[in-house]
Amino acid sequence: MEHIDVAVIGAGVTGLASARAIAQAGRSVCVLERHPRPGMDTSTHNSGVIHAGLYYPAGTLKARLCVEGRERMYEFSARYNVAHVRSGKLVVAHDETEVHELEALKKRGEGNGVAGLAIVDRAFIVAREPAVSAEVALWSPDSGIVNAEEYVKALLGTGADAGVIFLPGTKVVGADRRGDGMVLTTERETILATVVVNAAGLYADEVSRLLGGEAFTIYPCRGEYAEFTPAKRSLVRALVYPLPHASGHGLGVHLVRTTGGQVWLGPTVRYQDRKDDYENDREPLESFAAAARRLIDGVTVDDLRLSGSGIRAKLHPPSESFADFLIRRDRENPFVVQASGIDSPGLTSSLAIGDLVADLVEESLR
Numbered sequence: 258m259e260h261i262d263v264a265v266i267g268a269g270v271t272g273l274a275s276a277r278a279i280a281q282a283g284r285s286v287c288v289l290e291r292h293p294r295p296g297m298d299t300s301t302h303n304s305g306v307i308h309a310g311l312y313y314p315a316g317t318l319k320a321r322l323c324v325e326g327r328e329r330m331y332e333f334s335a336r337y338n339v340a341h342v343r344s345g346k347l348v349v350a351h352d353e354t355e356v357h358e359l360e361a362l363k364k365r366g367e368g369n370g371v372a373g374l375a376i377v378d379r380a381f382i383v384a385r386e387p388a389v390s391a392e393v394a395l396w397s398p399d400s401g402i403v404n405a406e407e408y409v410k411a412l413l414g415t416g417a418d419a420g421v422i423f424l425p426g427t428k429v430v431g432a433d434r435r436g437d438g439m440v441l442t443t444e445r446e447t448i449l450a451t452v453v454v455n456a457a458g459l460y461a462d463e464v465s466r467l468l469g470g471e472a473f474t475i476y477p478c479r480g481e482y483a484e485f486t487p488a489k490r491s492l493v494r495a496l497v498y499p500l501p502h503a504s505g506h507g508l509g510v511h512l513v514r515t516t517g518g519q520v521w522l523g524p525t526v527r528y529q530d531r532k533d534d535y536e537n538d539r540e541p542l543e544s545f546a547a548a549a550r551r552l553i554d555g556v557t558v559d560d561l562r563l564s565g566s567g568i569r570a571k572l573h574p575p576s577e578s579f580a581d582f583l584i585r586r587d588r589e590n591p592f593v594v595q596a597s598g599i600d601s602p603g604l605t606s607s608l609a610i611g612d613l614v615a616d617l618v619e620e621s622l623r
């Protein structure tokens with residue numbers, strides 16, 4: 258049986274960034290991933306937005322790790338040639354009530370340490386995004402866009418350079434607790450790990466159960482996208498958002514110009530039972546066109562086509578509006594560190610999450 262200091266379950270951005278930080282701290286570490294390649298679940302099915310840190314309640318991990326992770330993400334992407342842009346973003350208001358909400362959002366962002374936020378007028382909006390119809394918006398200069406697939410590859414490559422062993426096609430199917438760690442069973446081998454990190458995304462609740470860790474539920478919540486046809490892509494230059502959903506379930510159907518020049522519109526919000534259903538019963542194009550018209554006048558179904566979708570790993574049911582990331586030493590099993598419930602802004606926060614997980618692993622190993 259192989260013996261390793263740390264086994265990370267899941268090679269999304271959470272697991273890869275954690276493993277990299279753990280290896281950099283001098284520990285032996287492997288990443289077990291059920292898919293043949295890293296990042297095939299949520300880590301490459303998202304908007305690719307580098308969030309500034311506006312939205313999250315003060316004092317939460319989401320607020321802190323987003324602000325830290327965002328700057329780490331810009332540095333990392335510049336250093337390892339990951340396509341990205343610090344484009345800034347506009348959050349637009351439609352009426353007086355929404356202007357008050359923008360002001361509240363600005364305050365919240367400032368409380369989280371986000372610099373440079375400003376309420377801007379029509380002239381500013383037109384200079385940035387000529388097609389956008391709003392009169393007033395919140396400008397967030399430190400928001401940006403990253404190519405998530407390139408980011409996953411760079412995490413994998415720089416992790417390997419630091420000594421991370423990546424085991425693709427390796428689903429963890431069983432676990433036994435011993436006096437000196439956890440014996441993990443995969444379809445191919447058994448591994449003794451002194452500490453196990455649960456970074457299994459949508460399956461983190463099931464993996465936690467397998468490990469004899471804390472009980473919690475992951476609620477899958479699908480977000481679908483449409484995209485502008487090539488002829489209409491010039492309508493959007495960077496990032497345009499409405500105010501977030503009052504329900505707290507999403508940031509609102511927004512516009513993103515990807516680093517490859519496509520323009521995405523989404524994501525929608527729909528809780529569902531399955532963790533692997535990206536396609537059944539898709540939203541009609543007309544509902545995307547209606548959402549687009551709240552940002553840009555005159556968009557019709559002819560300007561759009563359906564695009565991909567992603568599934569959020571939410572830690573709260575539809576009846577609740579917020580849950581923080583679950584990142585801590587497990588309260589039931591001392592050999593487990595949880596990096597679970599990583600919904601948005603998990604991509605942005607990933608490098609900061611990785612450092613926090615590495616610190617928790619060190620505490621466990623001591």
Ligand SMILES: Cc1cc2nc3c(=O)[nH]c(=O)nc-3n(C[C@H](O)[C@H](O)[C@H](O)COP(=O)(O)OP(=O)(O)OC[C@H]3O[C@@H](n4cnc5c(N)ncnc54)[C@H](O)[C@@H]3O)c2cc1C
Pocket residue numbers: 266267268269270271272289290291292295296297298299300301302303304305306307308427428429430456457458459460461464479480481524566567568569570599600601602603604605606
């Ligand atoms: C629609 C949508 C839009 C989003 N937009 C943004 C955004 O713009 N900006 C942002 O910051 N965040 C965004 N997010 C959030 C972000 O994508 C996630 O927070 C992040 O990708 C989570 O990464 P993860 O590594 O925790 O999970 P995942 O990427 O899902 O990785 C978990 C991995 O664990 C593996 N696994 C599961 N069970 C096992 C097992 N038993 N054995 C081995 N492997 C296993 C899976 O195969 C998977 O690869 C968005 C999310 C969605 C759904």
